[in-house]
Amino acid sequence: MIVIVDYGLGNLASVLNMFKKIGTKDVVISGEHEIIEKADKILLPGVGAFDAGMEHLEKSNLIPLLNKKALEQKVPLLGICLGMQLLTKRSDEGVKNGLGYIDAETIKFNIDPQLKLKIPHMGWDYVSVKKNNPLVEIDSKNRYYFVHSYFVKCFDDKQSLATCNYGQEFTCMVNNNNIFGAQFHPEKSLRFGMKLLENFAKI
Amino acid sequence: MALKRIMPCLLYDGVGLVKTVNFKNPSYIGDPINAIKIYNEKEVDELIVIDINATKQKRKPNFDKIADMASEAFMPFAYGGGVKTFDDFATLYKLGVEKVIVNSLIQQNPDVIKKVIEHYGAQAVVGCVDYKKAMFGGLKPFSYCGEKIKLSIIDYAKYLANDLGVGELFLYSVDKDGTWEGYDEVTIAEVINNIDIPIIACGGCGNIDHLKNVLYKLNANAAAIGSMAVYSKKGMGVLINFPQRETVIQE
Numbered sequence: 213m214i215v216i217v218d219y220g221l222g223n224l225a226s227v228l229n230m231f232k233k234i235g236t237k238d239v240v241i242s243g244e245h246e247i248i249e250k251a252d253k254i255l256l257p258g259v260g261a262f263d264a265g266m267e268h269l270e271k272s273n274l275i276p277l278l279n280k281k282a283l284e285q286k287v288p289l290l291g292i293c294l295g296m297q298l299l300t301k302r303s304d305e306g307v308k309n310g311l312g313y314i315d316a317e318t319i320k321f322n323i324d325p326q327l328k329l330k331i332p333h334m335g336w337d338y339v340s341v342k343k344n345n346p347l348v349e350i351d352s353k354n355r356y357y358f359v360h361s362y363f364v365k366c367f368d369d370k371q372s373l374a375t376c377n378y379g380q381e382f383t384c385m386v387n388n389n390n391i392f393g394a395q396f397h398p399e400k401s402l403r404f405g406m407k408l409l410e411n412f413a414k415i
Numbered sequence: 416m417a418l419k420r421i422m423p424c425l426l427y428d429g430v431g432l433v434k435t436v437n438f439k440n441p442s443y444i445g446d447p448i449n450a451i452k453i454y455n456e457k458e459v460d461e462l463i464v465i466d467i468n469a470t471k472q473k474r475k476p477n478f479d480k481i482a483d484m485a486s487e488a489f490m491p492f493a494y495g496g497g498v499k500t501f502d503d504f505a506t507l508y509k510l511g512v513e514k515v516i517v518n519s520l521i522q523q524n525p526d527v528i529k530k531v532i533e534h535y536g537a538q539a540v541v542g543c544v545d546y547k548k549a550m551f552g553g554l555k556p557f558s559y560c561g562e563k564i565k566l567s568i569i570d571y572a573k574y575l576a577n578d579l580g581v582g583e584l585f586l587y588s589v590d591k592d593g594t595w596e597g598y599d600e601v602t603i604a605e606v607i608n609n610i611d612i613p614i615i616a617c618g619g620c621g622n623i624d625h626l627k628n629v630l631y632k633l634n635a636n637a638a639a640i641g642s643m644a645v646y647s648k649k650g651m652g653v654l655i656n657f658p659q660r661e662t663v664i665q666e
Contacts, residue, residue, distance in 0.1 A: 226511040229486045330612065334538045334582065335417035335636075336460055355418065357491055359513075359538050378416060400491050400513065402458050 214413060215251035217278075218243035219268040222257040222294065226399040227409075234406055236413040243272055253412070254278070254287055257399075258294030262318060262362070263306030265298050275311070282313055286390045288415045289313070290347075296386060296393030297364060305362050313391045315368040316383070321361065323379035332361040333378040339396070341374045345387055347394075347411045348374065354404040356396035358384070363395060418666050419630045420460035420637035423644035423657060424587075424617050425450065427466045427496070429477060434645050436593030438545075441467070444645045447480070450655045451487045454644075457657035461491045463516070463585070463615075463639055469497025470519045470559045478506055485511035493541055495585075499524070504531045508539065516585055518543040519560035521575065528579055537582035541615070542575035544568060546602070547589035554602060557589075568602060569609050576610040583613045585639070591619030593642050595649045598629045607633060615639050621649065626663045 216227050216239065224241045231239040242248060256278075258265050269275050281287045291299045300310045303318035310318070323329050336357055341350045348354060363382040366372040374385035376395075386393040392412070398405030425447060426433050432450055433441035444450070447464065454462060464484060469476055476497045485492055494507055495516025504515050504527075517528055517540060532540050546568050549555040556564045556571045564571055575581050586606055588599040596619055603616045613636035616629045620640040629635045640657075647654035 223508065223511055223513075225486070225509070229511065230489060233489065328611065329416075332536065332538050332582075333417065334613075335420060337416070337418060358417075359536075361536075400489065402455065402489055406489065 213251055214239045214253040214255060215248050216241045216255045216257060217248060217274065219265075219272050219274055221265055221268055222259045223399075224257055226397075227255060227257055227292070230399045230406060230409055231413070234410045234413065236410070243274070245273075245277055248274070248277055248281065251281065252287055253415070254281055254289040255412075256289060256291040256295035256298065258292065258298060260294055261305055262294065262297060262303035262310070263308045265294050266306070266308040266310065269298070278311065282391060288390045288412065289392065290412050291393040292399070293360060293395060293397060296395055297362060299386065299391060299393050300364055303362060314364070314366070314371055314386045314388050314393065316364050316366040316371065316386065318362050319365050321363065321379065327379050329379045332359055334359045337376050337378065337396075339374045339376045339384050341385070343373055343387075345373055346415050347392060347408050348385070356384075356394075356398065356401040356404055358396045360395055364393070417636070418460075419664050420615075421626060421630075421658070421660065421663055422459050422461040422463055422615070422637065422639050423454055424463040424465065424639035424641050425644070426641070427464055427480075429466060429468045429472070429474075432645065433467070434593060434642055435467070438589045438592055444653050445655070447484055448487055450645070451484055453655040454657060455487070455489050458660060459490060459657055460660070461493065461637070462488050463493045463495075465494075465516065466496025476503065476507065478510065481507065481512065482510045495541070495543060499527075501527055501530055504535070508535060514539055514541050514583070516541040516543050517581070518545060519558045521579065522558050522560055522562040522564065525579055528581070532580050537580055540581045541583045541585050542579065542581035543585045543587060544572055544575070545587045545589055569605060572606050572610050576612045581612070583615060584610065585615045585617060588618035594619050595621030595642055597621060597625045598638070600628065600633055603629060603635060604633045607635060613637060617641070623658055623662055626658065630663070631665070
């Protein structure tokens with residue numbers, strides 16, 4: 213069973229809709245401990261501010277449970293957008309500690325003003341996949357939909373799976389063992405995102 | 416670097432999809448859900464749905480129908496029409512709408528728009544500038560709520576971008592709507608030169624060259640097409656279709 217973790221933030225319906233379209237069975241949205249306990253895959257979505265995200269996870273007392281699932285049971289976990297940033301150790305956007313499953317921090321874009329690029333980075337972009345992985349093919353010309361003002365900077369470059377460029381190159385996918393993250397929104401990225409979620413379901 | 420976007424702009428009348436000419440004489444097109452399924456296959460970059468009757472009929476957005484549409488839209492989905500309260504916005508975002516397009520509300524209650532932007536971010540709100548020839552010459556923005564907009568198109572666009580703080584502008588020429596004769600390039604270029612936020616140009620697109628001009632000659636970030644996305648040709652029957660992306664986007 214894939215559990216889309218409901219911790220009070222993010223557009224959960226879109227993710228579930230795409231799994232329905234793919235035909236993946238046994239996908240639920242839930243914030244209940246008994247349900248998440250039984251998950252053999254976890255999807256952590258999220259939209260909004262870093263501290264708000266961590267606060268919501270704390271309030272629902274989900275952090276010990278996520279640690280157990282992700283670190284002890286090594287269940288495949290995919291963080292999307294803010295959900296990926298929460299996997300890092302900290303963020304420029306707040307003061308709280310992140311989950312720390314990825315050896316990285318979340319930092320603010322620092323773009324040359326002459327480029328006149330707006331924050332948030334919003335829209336479609338191609339990504340370059342740097343390493344073989346179960347979710348996206350290397351050398352694929354895939355485009356994905358992004359909306360974000362902060363991005364993940366890996367301390368350990370081996371955990372940076374794919375990059376994108378918006379005034380500066382940044383990591384847009386991360387991986388550490390069973391833990392994955394995507395900065396973009398696969399659930400809103402047509403067949404490109406559909407393929408990614410389909411591959412996640414198949415891990 | 417955020418790729419250029421092309422997208423259908425669909426008009427919904429509360430029952431089904433329609434297409435207008437100069438915002439008048441809506442002709443029935445069909446069921447939105449079927450259309451959206453086809454646009455998925457066509458891989459459109461985004462989808463715009465505007466309920467053209469909600470404000471006029473003083474009713475709420477049709478949330479049930481919007482939920483059905485959102486559940487079939489596997490691309491970013493922008494909705495406009497009859498959105499009045501903070502809760503309306505919140506409901507739409509929860510249903511899977513990424514961007515809410517505002518028009519009349521800009522006159523009626525700019526504070527609620529500011530509050531939404533604070534809470535959900537600028538990228539979640541698109542400011543709509545509908546404009547047409549004024550009675551005494553020149554082009555003027557207008558809204559449906561009966562309140563006159565006193566500003567020029569440029570000043571109004573600046574107000575939306577800089578004071579209200581919306582994330583994008585949807586620039587829709589009433590005089591070009593449904594004509595197939597090309598975008599209003601003069602006004603689009605002028606707006607682009609005066610504001611920094613992304614522009615979605617709309618109204619008048621009739622062929623691929625029109626799209627290329629607006630995206631690459633004028634450097635608009637995005638272009639919406641109406642008639643071309645719902646008719647096979649000018650004056651011909653309904654056909655849900657969309658130009659192949661690679662024929663337009665050169666990146």
